[in-house]
Amino acid sequence: MIPRIEINVLENIFNLLYEEDRRKHELKLQELMIIANSNLRDQLAIHLMVDRFLAPVEQAEFLIQDTAKHAQFLAEAIGYYYSDHGMTQAEAKAISKQFRMLAIKLTEGSSLHELKIIYKAVTNFLDEISVFKHREIKYSIEHEVRTGILDRLNGCIANHENFQRRIDLLDDGHNIRLNESPRDQHNN
Numbered sequence: 688m689i690p691r692i693e694i695n696v697l698e699n700i701f702n703l704l705y706e707e708d709r710r711k712h713e714l715k716l717q718e719l720m721i722i723a724n725s726n727l728r729d730q731l732a733i734h735l736m737v738d739r740f741l742a743p744v745e746q747a748e749f750l751i752q753d754t755a756k757h758a759q760f761l762a763e764a765i766g767y768y769y770s771d772h773g774m775t776q777a778e779a780k781a782i783s784k785q786f787r788m789l790a791i792k793l794t795e796g797s798s799l800h801e802l803k804i805i806y807k808a809v810t811n812f813l814d815e816i817s818v819f820k821h822r823e824i825k826y827s828i829e830h831e832v833r834t835g836i837l838d839r840l841n842g843c844i845a846n847h848e849n850f851q852r853r854i855d856l857l858d859d860g861h862n863i864r865l866n867e868s869p870r871d872q873h874n875n
Contacts (some may be wrong), residue, residue, distance in 0.1 A: 696815050697785035700808045701792070708804060747843040757818060757835035762786035765828070772819040773786075774830060782816060783841040789836075806840045813837070852857075 695864065762783040765772070769779030796802050813832050821827045 694781045695785075697788060700811045701804075704808050704811075706803050708800075715791045740867065747846045750839045750843050750846075751793055752861075753797060754839040755790040756835050757831075757839070758786045758790040758793060761835070762790070764781070764831075768826075771826070772821050774819050778819075782819075784839055785812065802840060802844055806837065806844065809836055809840070 747803070765779050765783045767785070769776060772783070772803050792805055807820075809832065813829060817829055819828055830864055
């Protein structure tokens with residue numbers, strides 16, 4: 688029987704996303720060359736440093752580790768309950784391996800940018816494995832991935848973006864007057 692899912696589907700998704708990311712990075716480098724002698728260079732450098740070194744914050748780190756544990760749990764559960772989802776043992780083994788690889792990727796993710804790539808990859812991976820259905824939604828792989836992985840990653844991404852907004856507000860380049868609305872500040 689031919690497996691309904693490619694053995695390395697998650698890895699292939701990551702590779703495609705990393706290639707897309709590489710192209711975007713090359714474009715960003717071209718932009719940097721254009722602004723190399725301006726004040727924008729310093730602001731971009733600060734932004735990149737904050738993204739790399741200050742994130743994810745402590746709560747997000749906990750969520751990431753918890754999410755990795757959930758990926759490991761799913762790998763194990765699929766190995767036991769594959770027939771309930773209409774999988775063959777070979778398909779279950781391949782998907783379990785992908786969830787274990789995902790757990791590793793999650794623990795290696797150290798920036799908002801990497802978390803966003805992982806989120807995209809898991810979403811695309813979920814689309815690929817959605818052919819495997821359980822008769823009860825509470826036991827479905829889709830439900831478990833959404834609630835146990837994607838929702839948690841989304842929380843980490845939101846935490847980081849809120850943290851970044853706070854840093855931006857504290858930046859000297861933003862002259863914010865607390866007693867005025869953003870529209871009033873814009874009009875002044």
